[in-house]
Amino acid sequence: MSDFTMEKGADGVAVITWDVPGKSMNVMTRESMVVLNGLVDDALADEAVKGIIITSGKDSFAGGMDLNTLGSIRAEAGDEPAQALFDFTMNGHHMLRKIERAGMDPKTLKGGKPIAAVLPGTALGIGLEVPLACHRIFAADNPKAKIGLPEILVGIFPGAGGTTRLVRKMGAMAASPFLLEGKLSDPHKAKAAGLIDEVSDDPMAAARDWVLNAKDADLVKPWDQKGYKMPGGAPYHPAGFMTFVGASAMVNGKTKGVYPAAKALLSAVYEGAMVPFDTALQIEARWFTNVLMNPSSSAMIRSLFINKEALEKGAVRPDGVADQKVQKVGVLGAGMMGAGIALVSAQAGIDVVLLDRDQAAADKGKAYSEAHFAKGVSRKKITEEQAAQMLGRIEATTDYAALKGCDLIIEAVFEDPKIKAEVTKAVDAVTDDTCIFATNTSTLPITELAKASKDADRFIGIHFFSPVEKMLLVEIIKGKETGDRAVAKALDYVRQIRKTPIVVNDARFFYANRCIIPYINEGIRMVAEGVSPALIENAAKMVGMPLGPLQLVDETSVDLGAKIARATKAAMGDAYPDGAVDEVIFWMEAQGRLGRKTKAGFYDYDDKGKRQGLSDAVKAQYPAAEDQPDLHEVQNRLLFAQVLEAVRALEEGVLMDIREGDVGAILGWGFAPWSGGPLSWLDMVGAAWAAEQCDALEAKFGARFACPKLLREMAQKDQTFYGRFAPQATAA
Numbered sequence: 143m144s145d146f147t148m149e150k151g152a153d154g155v156a157v158i159t160w161d162v163p164g165k166s167m168n169v170m171t172r173e174s175m176v177v178l179n180g181l182v183d184d185a186l187a188d189e190a191v192k193g194i195i196i197t198s199g200k201d202s203f204a205g206g207m208d209l210n211t212l213g214s215i216r217a218e219a220g221d222e223p224a225q226a227l228f229d230f231t232m233n234g235h236h237m238l239r240k241i242e243r244a245g246m247d248p249k250t251l252k253g254g255k256p257i258a259a260v261l262p263g264t265a266l267g268i269g270l271e272v273p274l275a276c277h278r279i280f281a282a283d284n285p286k287a288k289i290g291l292p293e294i295l296v297g298i299f300p301g302a303g304g305t306t307r308l309v310r311k312m313g314a315m316a317a318s319p320f321l322l323e324g325k326l327s328d329p330h331k332a333k334a335a336g337l338i339d340e341v342s343d344d345p346m347a348a349a350r351d352w353v354l355n356a357k358d359a360d361l362v363k364p365w366d367q368k369g370y371k372m373p374g375g376a377p378y379h380p381a382g383f384m385t386f387v388g389a390s391a392m393v394n395g396k397t398k399g400v401y402p403a404a405k406a407l408l409s410a411v412y413e414g415a416m417v418p419f420d421t422a423l424q425i426e427a428r429w430f431t432n433v434l435m436n437p438s439s440s441a442m443i444r445s446l447f448i449n450k451e452a453l454e455k456g457a458v459r460p461d462g463v464a465d466q467k468v469q470k471v472g473v474l475g476a477g478m479m480g481a482g483i484a485l486v487s488a489q490a491g492i493d494v495v496l497l498d499r500d501q502a503a504a505d506k507g508k509a510y511s512e513a514h515f516a517k518g519v520s521r522k523k524i525t526e527e528q529a530a531q532m533l534g535r536i537e538a539t540t541d542y543a544a545l546k547g548c549d550l551i552i553e554a555v556f557e558d559p560k561i562k563a564e565v566t567k568a569v570d571a572v573t574d575d576t577c578i579f580a581t582n583t584s585t586l587p588i589t590e591l592a593k594a595s596k597d598a599d600r601f602i603g604i605h606f607f608s609p610v611e612k613m614l615l616v617e618i619i620k621g622k623e624t625g626d627r628a629v630a631k632a633l634d635y636v637r638q639i640r641k642t643p644i645v646v647n648d649a650r651f652f653y654a655n656r657c658i659i660p661y662i663n664e665g666i667r668m669v670a671e672g673v674s675p676a677l678i679e680n681a682a683k684m685v686g687m688p689l690g691p692l693q694l695v696d697e698t699s700v701d702l703g704a705k706i707a708r709a710t711k712a713a714m715g716d717a718y719p720d721g722a723v724d725e726v727i728f729w730m731e732a733q734g735r736l737g738r739k740t741k742a743g744f745y746d747y748d749d750k751g752k753r754q755g756l757s758d759a760v761k762a763q764y765p766a767a768e769d770q771p772d773l774h775e776v777q778n779r780l781l782f783a784q785v786l787e788a789v790r791a792l793e794e795g796v797l798m799d800i801r802e803g804d805v806g807a808i809l810g811w812g813f814a815p816w817s818g819g820p821l822s823w824l825d826m827v828g829a830a831w832a833a834e835q836c837d838a839l840e841a842k843f844g845a846r847f848a849c850p851k852l853l854r855e856m857a858q859k860d861q862t863f864y865g866r867f868a869p870q871a872t873a874a
């Protein structure tokens with residue numbers, strides 16, 4: 143079975159159906175493009191065919207390009223990868239341009255065959271770029287459908303004509319959220335924005351009717367008509383020029399210049415807007431190739447597309463363990479985390495028993511889901527029946543007997559080993575030995591907590607990030623005695639709730655928190671040293687961190703920081719290195735400046751909790767020194783604080799797979815996504831340069847920057863992480 147098939151109807155409409163065998167969503171490959179091209183040729187040449195509909199056999203249209211394709215083109219091309227990628231991209235343009243011109247006479251623009259796209263649901267990336275080349279796009283009235291061009295989020299930009307077509311269709315200003323931010327819309331919003339043309343209960347019938355009645359003029363795109371003017375003005379008009387200046391400033395403001403794809407996109411748009419359409423497509427292809435050849439884009443594609451998907455599909459799942467899909471989950475503690483865990487589980491179709499110490503607390507936890515589902519109904523994302531069905535899956539209770547029959551328990555009670563031990567024992571008394579017990583602790587060692595369990599083999603860490611329903615990463619932690627079945631269960635559960643898992647070994651703060659805490663601490667330490675808070679925050683953003691370390695403290699709260707500092711000090715004794723950090727954090731705590739929640743932290747906040755400037759009170763207590771450090775040094779301190787922890791985690795065997803180190807960093811704490819993650823970043827800058835920087839930082843700031851042995855050895859041997867620790871199937 144081919145990815146595309148065609149059926150020619152007696153009414154003269156040829157329907158090309160995209161339906162990749164064995165996949166839940168269509169993706170475009172090199173091979174499938176050849177097939178589509180052949181079918182379009184056939185239909186255009188066949189006199190019996192009056193018009194064409196391109197649709198999908200699935201409930202979505204397509205998820206985009208299979209980015210592995212780009213990797214394999216590059217790998218096969220040997221010394222000339224750029225030429226091969228450019229040629230591939232131009233072939234795509236030729237095919238889509240053929241669809242757009244549809245056999246019409248190039249002079250009179252008459253005699254073409256109408257081509258409509260019918261989208262039953264989601265259409266992303268090239269899954270929207272193919273429709274954009276068609277003459278009219280019909281979408282089903284499917285509120286779950288997402289329509290847009292998210293390429294920028296994985297480090298590239300729409301390179302199958304989407305950039306050029308969208309800008310000419312709606313103007314650079316209106317196109318910018320879709321191109322530069324990867325904004326996705328449901329069908330109605332997509333129609334309002336001009337991305338698609340019609341939303342219908344029966345889009346096939348509507349499209350067929352349109353195809354059979356379309357006139358010559360309906361097939362000619364505005365940019366192929368005489369006197370075409372770009373909406374909002376092209377760059378050589380004053381209004382258009384200002385749009386481009388504004389867009390350029392916005393991109394620089396948002397990306398701080400570290401995302402090559404955003405800059406290349408702007409160049410493609412700007413240069414392309416000044417020339418005829420077909421030349422613009424060549425310019426788009428040139429910039430697209432430029433981006434594909436950039437190490438940042440390759441690293442982003444590798445981490446955010448290929449490796450993320452591999453982890454979601456079970457790349458690190460233990461071999462030979464049968465499917466462990468969860469039927470009924472018990473969630474202990476209906477507080478902030480427990481309520482979120484219950485919500486995502488119910489959404490995934492799992493029955494949930496949500497247990498707390500008293501009924502009011504359990505009910506409050508369930509009410510969180512109720513409010514969330516009600517919002518979904520009011521925004522037409524789900525129906526009232528679906529909301530009722532999902533809410534009906536959650537049983538709020540105080541009764542341990544209700545946990546009977548649960549095949550997974552996740553405890554999210556207070557962060558207190560005694561309480562955690564009590565609930566572990568109480569659960570053991572009512573569940574059988576098929577049930578896996580998981581703890582959501584963020585700081586307590588799993589191996590220690592497992593001692594309260596009847597069977598440490600069935601005990602595991604499933605560490606969520608807050609807010610549970612928004613954060614994409616789940617960290618699974620193996621205690622010393624955790625068995626494969628528990629790991630498989632945790633992975634299968636994370637897959638059910640559609641998040642991305644990483645599996646790490648048990649160690650202080652596991653992986654994500656272990657790396658983010660030194661970043662935060664380095665920022666606070668600099669405040670104590672008299673580095674200007676604005677310099678610290680800006681330096682962080684300029685290396686691509688979504689939040690500066692001080693803003694991050696405000697978001698996660700100063701008292702949590704103080705609590706962790708006290709606990710760490712108690713655990714480490716004399717080896718505790720963060721005295722300077724504590725001074726600031728304890729002062730903040732004493733001042734009641736606990737962060738956003740108290741509307742005062744390193745930043746000031748208005749009455750509504752909206753962040754204002756950096757706080758004068760903090761600046762008065764820790765005045766900025768006259769001599770401020772070099773920006774590059776501040777950036778290096780903030781980056782190395784994180785990446786060295788990632789290297790140590792790998793060296794110590796906490797991280798077992800480098801893919802998890804990179805994917806976990808980006809999804810878990812927003813580590814500079816342009817870099818592809820901390821290990822990809824080290825590969826980009828080179829181990830030798832990184833080791834030199836460590837030596838310089840260590841000499842000036844102390845042992846926390848000492849070059850890990852592993853990195854030193856890699857520098858000496860001129861190795862990369864993806865070379866030395868190459869996991870299978872990451873060769874993109």
Ligand SMILES: NC(=O)c1ccc[n+]([C@@H]2O[C@H](COP(=O)([O-])OP(=O)(O)OC[C@H]3O[C@@H](n4cnc5c(N)ncnc54)[C@H](O)[C@@H]3O)[C@@H](O)[C@H]2O)c1
Pocket residue numbers: 474475476477478479480497498499503553554555556557558561564565582583584585605606607608
């Ligand atoms: N807050 C975060 O950002 C975050 C992130 C990851 C992990 N965690 C971990 O998740 C756990 C819960 O954190 P939270 O922020 O949801 O706390 P929370 O205080 O909001 O909720 C804890 C809930 O547990 C209930 N509880 C306490 N003792 C109980 C018992 N014996 N039996 C049943 N219920 C009991 C409390 O009534 C409360 O509703 C902690 O282990 C924490 O370290 C928190």
